[in-house]
Amino acid sequence: MDDIIVIGAGPIGAAAAQHASRLGMKIRIIGPNEAPRATHQVWSSHYDQGRLAHRSARNVELARWALESMERYRDIEQRSGIDFYRACGTLSLSTSLETFSYTRMRADLEAALEFSYTDYPIGTVSGRFPMLATDIPYAGVFDGPPSGIINPRRMVAAHLILAVQNGAQLERDIVTTVTPDASRVTVQTIDGKTFQAARAIIAAGAYSGLSGLLPSPVPHTVKSETVTLAELSQAQAETLIDMPSMMVDCADEILSDAYLTPPIIYPDGKWYLKLGSNSIHDCFFDTPAALQQWIRGGDVAATHSAQIALIRSLFVGIDWLSFQALPCVITRTPSGVPQITKVHDRVATMVGCNGSLAKSSDAIGRVLVETVLA
């Protein structure tokens, strides 16, 4: 019997397994390898090359978790031999910085985390960030290094390497049932295996709820998210080398809460700048089958067009080579912040990435382990 089974080998599960494995316990982590969209059984919120990492957050605790995680990136890179982090800073753009959801907490965040944002009034942003158009209708707030970007796939790989080095067992499988009782938790998988542990952590992203893995419910929704990859040449990507990651409180009829990564090289060998956002066309899923249909070929056309227009309006002098849209998924809680909670005496979970927790997965993994052991 294991001490802890972690269900889900994404950012949160991998980080939790890494923390638990340092406690000298018998740890098993169960989750599938990434499968192609067309044939996947379970998808993930992190199958991508870039995620923003920044201190801006909806409350001080979330900002502390982000900073705690960022401060450990270099150590994790060094010990795993996998690099995944670039400290390029994060620029938040808004027509009215006072109402921008992430920075309206700024005074509290600056005091608690002992840093200062740098302000750029409307009309001055492109002076500091010359890749941006001079006529953008936005002011900017810059959160400098250690904020920047991470590669979530590589970060997960780094966590898993460290967990396995510490003795954790990694099972490439999909969990079908989680059954806790007074003395143990029994976990069954799609490959017909049964595992037992004293405790379990459920970190299966959208599927924790959709697949009925939670022993008791945690209120949340599973929402579509659309991103656009804008292809550019390597030479033009290099001209954007100093671009920070960005969040845009966009003045748009279709889109809201946009975010961008600087150009990144993708597995197909091409360079893409990525923009994602909320959209009035977003939809919600109640079953794994509905989510599967969306991931395999959801209707992204209207959101994609608006995202292309936003990309074109923000940058100057770039010859975009192609645009492609990708259907993605996030989970949301009513409060907008993640719920880390015990769903049974022996089972803890984190629900509600709210589209922003890859960067903080190291700290959240730590808190999940503390929660399940408490």
Ligand SMILES: Cc1cc2nc3c(=O)[nH]c(=O)nc-3n(C[C@H](O)[C@H](O)[C@H](O)COP(=O)(O)OP(=O)(O)OC[C@H]3O[C@@H](n4cnc5c(N)ncnc54)[C@H](O)[C@@H]3O)c2cc1C
């Ligand atoms: C388009 C987009 C942009 C985002 N941008 C940012 C950003 O800029 N910054 C940021 O910090 N965060 C961002 N996020 C959010 C971030 O990606 C998530 O917070 C993070 O991926 C959540 O990690 P997770 O481990 O909870 O879930 P996931 O990443 O979904 O991982 C869950 C894992 O569980 C596995 N799994 C599912 N079902 C089962 C099962 N039954 N048995 C076993 N394993 C299972 C899956 O295979 C997956 O690997 C973004 C998300 C999206 C979709």
